[in-house]
Amino acid sequence: MAEPKSYGAGDLADIHTPLLYDYWYVAALGSEITRELKERTILNHSLVMYRDEEDKVVILQNRCAHRSFPLDQSTLEDGGIRCRYHGIKYNHDGEITDVPCQDSCPRSGIKKYITKEIGPMVWIWMGEAEAANEADIPELPVHDMGKWTHVVGDYNYLKGNYILMQENLCDLSHLPYLHAETFKFPKEYTAATIKVEQTGDQVTFYRELEDWNLLKPFFHPGLDFGNQQVIYRSGGEYVTPATNKGYGLLYPVDENGAEQAPVGHYVSHYVTPESEGTCHYFWYVARNYALDDKDYSKKQGDMVQQGFNEDLVAINLLQDMLEKDQHDYREITIKADKPGAIMRRIIKRLASHN
Ligand code: FES
Numbered sequence: 001m002a003e004p005k006s007y008g009a010g011d012l013a014d015i016h017t018p019l020l021y022d023y024w025y026v027a028a029l030g031s032e033i034t035r036e037l038k039e040r041t042i043l044n045h046s047l048v049m050y051r052d053e054e055d056k057v058v059i060l061q062n063r064c065a066h067r068s069f070p071l072d073q074s075t076l077e078d079g080g081i082r083c084r085y086h087g088i089k090y091n092h093d094g095e096i097t098d099v100p101c102q103d104s105c106p107r108s109g110i111k112k113y114i115t116k117e118i119g120p121m122v123w124i125w126m127g128e129a130e131a132a133n134e135a136d137i138p139e140l141p142v143h144d145m146g147k148w149t150h151v152v153g154d155y156n157y158l159k160g161n162y163i164l165m166q167e168n169l170c171d172l173s174h175l176p177y178l179h180a181e182t183f184k185f186p187k188e189y190t191a192a193t194i195k196v197e198q199t200g201d202q203v204t205f206y207r208e209l210e211d212w213n214l215l216k217p218f219f220h221p222g223l224d225f226g227n228q229q230v231i232y233r234s235g236g237e238y239v240t241p242a243t244n245k246g247y248g249l250l251y252p253v254d255e256n257g258a259e260q261a262p263v264g265h266y267v268s269h270y271v272t273p274e275s276e277g278t279c280h281y282f283w284y285v286a287r288n289y290a291l292d293d294k295d296y297s298k299k300q301g302d303m304v305q306q307g308f309n310e311d312l313v314a315i316n317l318l319q320d321m322l323e324k325d326q327h328d329y330r331e332i333t334i335k336a337d338k339p340g341a342i343m344r345r346i347i348k349r350l351a352s353h354n
């Protein structure tokens, strides 16, 4: 049988590119991890998550060392998990502390993962423990949670390879089409040139419009700059295989033509592969104005989630097509694909060093 053909050109990562382990990924929203055992598969590893008695996040390999019974289907007791099959007990480090039918406890060999909770997200290091460095966790756009208003999205499950999602997040050209109903971008936005820059293994990209009034529906109705010129700039940054940051910012211009500090929104995206064909997706929006308007936060959150639902459906359709229709073909590339193409080239190279 002929080899299935990739959807991309040879040097671009695609749905067949091996997953990357040496990165920090978002494992869960902090609010998802409680005193109940919860399973989540990340990079084809089944994990069990919970909080210990001191509210610290614990993530262990979800597999009893005795006969592979899933620990998430077991019992969380004080001090750790007791396997529901033959009663072996594990502490929060994954070490065996009790074997009911014998006095001695063998070494368990089940893995405890390195995690870090920051703001609304719980990060996990999926590579070798010696290589973990918290300084490599990509910075959230706004670490100062008190100064900005945040809308944290619910957990999303995506039936598609993570590269498809990362490419979507690097792609400004789908916004006026796939999201025509939700976002209603003006035609001037569609026509604006996309500027792209690669710095090391990161890619930044944006578009701008000289007249922010065209984008007024994206901002709080109370926002008013009078007659001052305001530049609208929207874009994003591919940061790591696990993260992407978007923004829509307004830059008022003073009488000397200098841009002032922006007003607007950042959107942080976290994409965590479950397997080669599925991923987990988390997001939050931060804004630096209308900080106390809770109704607006709700409206903004609903609009963003509606947009992401459109992306999730589209990506699922792409994944389906790529899996079922494997005749000879090669996708064309248009100018607007540049940020995504650079991202895919970076990931392809990273995967080849794996
Ligand atoms: S499978 Fe867990 S104790 Fe036997």
Ligand SMILES: [Fe+2]
Pocket (backbone or CB within 6 Å): 168, 174, 175, 178, 179, 307, 308, 311
């Ligand atoms: Fe989208």
